[in-house]
Amino acid sequence: MKILVVLLACSTALPAQTNTYVLKAARLFDSTSGQMATPGMVVVSNGVIQSVGGQNAPAGATLIDLGDATLLPGFIDAHTHLSDEFSPDYSGKTLLSQQRPISERAIRATANARKTVMAGFTTVRDVGSADFIDVGLRNSINAGYVPGPRMLVAVHALGSTGGHCDDSAGFRFGLFNRETGPEDGVINSPEQARYAVRFNIKYGADVIKTCASGGVLSPTDEVDVPQLSQAELDALVDEAHTLHRKTAAHSHGAESSKRAIRAGIDSIEHGTFLDDEAMRMMHDRGTFLVPTLTTRVGLAESKFPPLVQDKATRAVKQQDVMVKRALALGVKIALGTDAAVYPHGDNALEFAFMVADGMTPAQSLTLLGLQDKIGALKAGMLADVVAVPGNPLENIKVTQSVIFVMKDGIILRNDRATR
Ligand SMILES: [Zn+2]
Numbered sequence: 336m337k338i339l340v341v342l343l344a345c346s347t348a349l350p351a352q353t354n355t356y357v358l359k360a361a362r363l364f365d366s367t368s369g370q371m372a373t374p375g376m377v378v379v380s381n382g383v384i385q386s387v388g389g390q391n392a393p394a395g396a397t398l399i400d401l402g403d404a405t406l407l408p409g410f411i412d413a414h415t416h417l418s419d420e421f422s423p424d425y426s427g428k429t430l431l432s433q434q435r436p437i438s439e440r441a442i443r444a445t446a447n448a449r450k451t452v453m454a455g456f457t458t459v460r461d462v463g464s465a466d467f468i469d470v471g472l473r474n475s476i477n478a479g480y481v482p483g484p485r486m487l488v489a490v491h492a493l494g495s496t497g498g499h500c501d502d503s504a505g506f507r508f509g510l511f512n513r514e515t516g517p518e519d520g521v522i523n524s525p526e527q528a529r530y531a532v533r534f535n536i537k538y539g540a541d542v543i544k545t546c547a548s549g550g551v552l553s554p555t556d557e558v559d560v561p562q563l564s565q566a567e568l569d570a571l572v573d574e575a576h577t578l579h580r581k582t583a584a585h586s587h588g589a590e591s592s593k594r595a596i597r598a599g600i601d602s603i604e605h606g607t608f609l610d611d612e613a614m615r616m617m618h619d620r621g622t623f624l625v626p627t628l629t630t631r632v633g634l635a636e637s638k639f640p641p642l643v644q645d646k647a648t649r650a651v652k653q654q655d656v657m658v659k660r661a662l663a664l665g666v667k668i669a670l671g672t673d674a675a676v677y678p679h680g681d682n683a684l685e686f687a688f689m690v691a692d693g694m695t696p697a698q699s700l701t702l703l704g705l706q707d708k709i710g711a712l713k714a715g716m717l718a719d720v721v722a723v724p725g726n727p728l729e730n731i732k733v734t735q736s737v738i739f740v741m742k743d744g745i746i747l748r749n750d751r752a753t754r
């Protein structure tokens with residue numbers, strides 16, 4: 336049955352469903368108020384939510400009764416890498432990334448997209464790809480050729496030579512016949528930062544992602560060192576904002592984060608070693624934190640070289656401490672998972688990790704700049720609706736067992752369909 340639904344979704348090239356649906360369930364989660372409504376009813380027509388609540392179904396509508404379940408707005412993951420995927424074998428994966436044709440990686444990316452949307456994540460911000468796989472995937476999903484979430488894409492993330500976003504780091508000099516440059520996401524001056532932002536937008540970027548600090552998985556850097564200067568980050572954010580793109584900074588360190596925040600960055604990704612000063616700056620400026628707590632799942636299963644293992648151990652140990660402190664200081668937090676560091680489709684694990692750190696799992700919306708279209712079940716919003724069994728306010732882990740997915744009014748998954 337599931338396979339049938341997937342096949343149908345694949346062959347549906349229409350951007351929106353013209354049918355009218357009435358979705359019913361025992362409960363409906365109102366993401367604006369954080370309250371549960373009973374019973375839950377949503378009327379969807381032409382891909383848009385027509386009404387929420389009430390008792391009367393419009394004549395001619397298709398009724399879908401999901402029983403003891405909760406209707407929620409489609410989930411949003413603000414930090415994915417759909418063109419990459421998890422492997423516990425670090426060195427083997429590094430080799431494979433150089434061996435696989437781009438076409439093979441693109442086809443595999445379609446499977447990652449399908450797993451993600453079937454898990455209820457109807458929108459993702461995909462923050463870093465290579466060979467424009469993210470752009471092609473986004474366009475193919477939008478055209479209805481493959482099922483997947485609505486994607487905001489970054490093209491290549493922008494960082495410095497030898498930094499976290501330099502794909503040639505760890506390989507011998509000369510192997511690729513040239514040094515990486517702005518067109519590969521490697522920048523070393525404010526001028527190159529502006530050029531790289533313009534280049535990425537020219538070729539399809541919805542959002543600009545930068546690597547302000549070192550990273551856990553990169554082979555030649557320390558995890559928390561700043562990797563771009565204040566002037567480089569200033570130029571990068573200014574150019575992106577001038578061209579109406581939001582910006583996200585991969586940043587584990589406190590100093591790297593302060594530079595990015597001063598530059599006007601819209602979100603700090605990971606934020607592992609943020610100090611109080613950085614968190615206060617974020618609070619005052621409304622900068623989002625995207626903690627990516629689910630990374631620990633993949634990191635725990637992986638075999639790393641000693642340098643990477645040491646960075647992973649240090650980072651994971653700090654995550655919960657940092658999130659609890661950020662909550663106490665009132666930093667705005669959005670849900671993002673770094674899918675590809677752990678297996679695609681397990682994104683909902685993040686809800687439970689966030690709740691364990693003392694958070695309510697309601698937000699991750701305004702960061703995407705789409706708050707007028709998605710993130711709530713309200714008349715006029717795009718019809719992105721998911722259902723989970725039971726009540727997620729009583730057991731957040733039910734978000735890991737999605738039974739129904741509708742995106743843009745098209746049903747991609749209905750495990751309770753009777754036929
Ligand atoms: Zn990432």
